[in-house]
Amino acid sequence: MRDFATLMRAPGLAHILIAQLAARFPAGMYSLGILMHVRATQGSYTAAGLVLAAFSIGMAVAGPVVSRLLSRLGTFRVLTATLLISVTAFALLALLPLPLAGAMALAGLGGAAMPPVIPAVRTLYPQLAPQHLLTGLFSLDAALQEIIWIIGPVAITLLVGTLGSGPALLVVIGIQIVGGLLFILARRVRQLRIPPTTRRFGRVLANPSVLLMTVTSLLMIGAFAAMEAAIVASFGDGSVQAGGVLALSAVGSLMGGLAAGNRPISRWSLALRMLVVVAGFGLAAILSGFWGLALALFLAGFGIAPALAAVSSVIAGSVPFSDTAEAYGWIGTGQLLGASVGSALAGIAIDAGGGHAGILVAVAIAGSAALVALVFRDAQPDLRGGIVAVREG
Numbered sequence: 062m063r064d065f066a067t068l069m070r071a072p073g074l075a076h077i078l079i080a081q082l083a084a085r086f087p088a089g090m091y092s093l094g095i096l097m098h099v100r101a102t103q104g105s106y107t108a109a110g111l112v113l114a115a116f117s118i119g120m121a122v123a124g125p126v127v128s129r130l131l132s133r134l135g136t137f138r139v140l141t142a143t144l145l146i147s148v149t150a151f152a153l154l155a156l157l158p159l160p161l162a163g164a165m166a167l168a169g170l171g172g173a174a175m176p177p178v179i180p181a182v183r184t185l186y187p188q189l190a191p192q193h194l195l196t197g198l199f200s201l202d203a204a205l206q207e208i209i210w211i212i213g214p215v216a217i218t219l220l221v222g223t224l225g226s227g228p229a230l231l232v233v234i235g236i237q238i239v240g241g242l243l244f245i246l247a248r249r250v251r252q253l254r255i256p257p258t259t260r261r262f263g264r265v266l267a268n269p270s271v272l273l274m275t276v277t278s279l280l281m282i283g284a285f286a287a288m289e290a291a292i293v294a295s296f297g298d299g300s301v302q303a304g305g306v307l308a309l310s311a312v313g314s315l316m317g318g319l320a321a322g323n324r325p326i327s328r329w330s331l332a333l334r335m336l337v338v339v340a341g342f343g344l345a346a347i348l349s350g351f352w353g354l355a356l357a358l359f360l361a362g363f364g365i366a367p368a369l370a371a372v373s374s375v376i377a378g379s380v381p382f383s384d385t386a387e388a389y390g391w392i393g394t395g396q397l398l399g400a401s402v403g404s405a406l407a408g409i410a411i412d413a414g415g416g417h418a419g420i421l422v423a424v425a426i427a428g429s430a431a432l433v434a435l436v437f438r439d440a441q442p443d444l445r446g447g448i449v450a451v452r453e454g
Contacts, residue, residue: 068198073249074189081182082205084244087237089213091116091151092286092400093304094233096293097217098155098226099164106294108161110408115165117286117401119172121394127173128180128390129262132255132383136181137245144241146174148234155230172397176241180389183373185253187385196326196444199373203366204318211311214289218304256383265388269440270379273433274372275395277331280430281338281368283399284423287407288342291419292354294411302351309355313341313362321367326378326444331371335431337364342424346417375441399426 069075095116099109130139150171154164183202190198220229244250266272289307296303317337324330341361348357372392380388403426410418 068190068194068201071190074198077182077185077189077247077249078202078205080244080247080250081178082208083240084176084178085206086209086213086240087233089209090217090233090236092289092404093214093293094217094221094226094230095154095168096290096404097221098230101226102158103161103164106290106408106411110290110405111161112164112168113286113404113408114401116168116172117397117404119169120175121172121397121401123173124177124180124393124397125263125387125390128177128386128393131177131181131184131253131386136253136255137251140176140178140181140241140245140250143174143176144238144245147171147176148238150174151230151234151237155227155234176245177386177390177393178241178244179393180386181250181253182244183377183389184255184385185249187377188253189249195377196324196370196374199377200318200321200324200367200370203370203373204315204321206369207311207315207318207362207366209311211308211315214307214311215301215304218301222301255386260384262387265380265384266391268379268388270375270442271388271391273437273440274375275391277335277395277430277434278372278392279395279399279402280426280433281335281399282396283403283406284338284342284427284430285365286400286403287419287426288345288358288423290404290407290411291416291423292358294419295354295416296351306351306355306358310358310362310365313359314365315362317363318366318370320363321370326371326374328438328441328443329435331368331375331441332431332435332438334364334368334371335427335434337361338368339424339427339431342420342427346420346424349417374444378442378444 092113095113096109099112100106103109127139127143150167154167154171159167186198187195217229217233220232224232266275292306293303338361341357341364344360345354345357348354376385376388376392403423407419407422410422
């Protein structure tokens with residue numbers, strides 16, 4: 062906690078933390094909002110899973126490209142253009158009666174144009190905090206983002222239950238506009254200059270650490286997406302109980318991220334933190350009802366933010382500054398491909414066997430993430446001595 066207090070005294074850091082949190086807040090609402098909207102308009106979880114998959118694939122395909130453009134066109138131009146395109150696509154999705162193909166096309170476009178807030182801010186962090194406190198900053202960032210998942214799922218389920226799925230999505234769009242502008246107009250964001258990399262596009266994936274973090278992130282987020290869909294299916298669209306269970310998972314993650322603090326990252330850290338998630342998800346497969354699932358996902362949450370912080374720390378300690386935006390873009394691609402696959406697999410399982418079948422899918426994917434992180438642990442750096450900037454070239 063002393064490290065967190067020191068970080069808050071760094072010039073401009075508190076402002077950036079608040080601004081990026083506001084810009085990322087719709088992430089806690091869009092997935093569930095799209096899922097429930099398409100479920101209501103198309104009539105099946107399989108259709109909803111396909112549209113949500115299109116949203117995630119759009120983000121995944123465009124993520125590294127858009128992140129690389131941050132260094133070539135400038136953060137202000139890229140963030141502003143993508144914000145305008147994405148909110149337009151989501152507004153059309155919410156307002157128009159669409160066939161499944163049309164809904165998938167708009168969701169894919171909106172996802173592809175989602176502003177690259179995470180690559181931008183995580184590239185900026187090393188300019189705002191001392192190197193020896195970067196691990197703590199990534200832990201704080203991962204913990205604070207759980208506020209999104211504490212409030213977001215409850216808010217969107219309440220909005221859908223009160224207003225209907227279409228108007229609820231319009232509210233989320235309004236939040237995205239306000240939060241996006243708050244981040245884009247922040248002075249340190251406008252001043253961020255990322256030197257263009259001389260490497261070919263995609264070359265950063267030749268770095269074993271980046272490749273491992275991308276694959277592990279794919280499986281990790283795939284498990285979370287599958288669990289999210291399973292919880293919604295278990296309690297029904299618009300259920301406050303579904304939002305409450307997911308919010309309690311986020312509370313556990315917030316507590317886990319703060320507890321991890323500035324703990325050094327070893328080659329075992331990511332695998333051990335994912336095992337906590339696997340244990341919680343496994344418990345969810347055994348327990349039932351609101352309190353049983355809430356307890357299981359609360360416990361699983363203690364591994365979520367620390368695992369995400371480990372991924373960010375490994376990237377910061379593995380690639381030079383000019384490549385960090387693209388590297389984080391590939392991490393985002395892995396996460397979003399995982400979300401699309403996890404949502405689609407869970408949707409199929411739910412239609413066949415109900416919410417419990419979706420939970421089993423989530424357990425299997427989370428177990429795969431822990432196994433990959435464990436088997437290939439030597440492909441990541443040992444950061445117990447702190448995160449040291451990687452030299453260019």
